[in-house]
Amino acid sequence: MMRKYIFLIVIFSALVVSCKEDTLPKPKAMLRLEYPDSTTVNFVASKYSFDYNALAKINKKNESAVTVGYPRMNGSIFLSYKPVAGNLNQLLSDAQKLSYEHAAKADNILEQPFVNEEAKVYGMFYDVKGDAASQSQFYVTDSTEHFLTGSLYFSVKPNYDSILPAAVYLQEDIRKIMETLRWEN
Secondary structure, eight states: OHHHHHHHHHHHHHHHHHHSOOOOOOOOOOOOOOOOOOOEEEEEOSSEEEEEETTSEEEEOSSSEEEEEEGGGTEEEEEEEEEOSSOHHHHHHHHHHHHHGGGGTEEEEEEEEEEETTTTEEEEEEEEEESOSEEEEEEEEOSSSEEEEEEEEESSOOOHHHHHHHHHHHHHHHHHHHHHOEEOO
């Protein structure tokens, strides 16, 4: 009698095991985040103006410090204005130094010059790759009176793979700020 139970258990186990499909590993997937197309709004300060994404919120601390915040992405573009008064070389050096302070954590920093002769806006855009605190830095100047720097930061621990989609989206907004920047007289 015991042999019958053992035989039935073996047969039942063989049927259960043989009915399973082969286990296949799941393919690697990338998180797909889609952000809405942006419409722009004009911002005017006493020394400059630019267009920015209507989804952002402007926080003007004073004439020299403006934050373009993106609450849905936990990101902000911090802008800082300084007048040029014989100190252009120092301002350029400080802006470049700030960008390269992230080199310790960055995998790469790509420099992209920016020139808008018509509006007298000249500058540099730094695209920071890797787990750095800031994913983008930039500066623009007219070389005689105005100097504006900007930095992109997220309110989360840097993890390049996780913030890459948001960083790319906000880098486009930074480029829009640079392209539409006009100096006020």
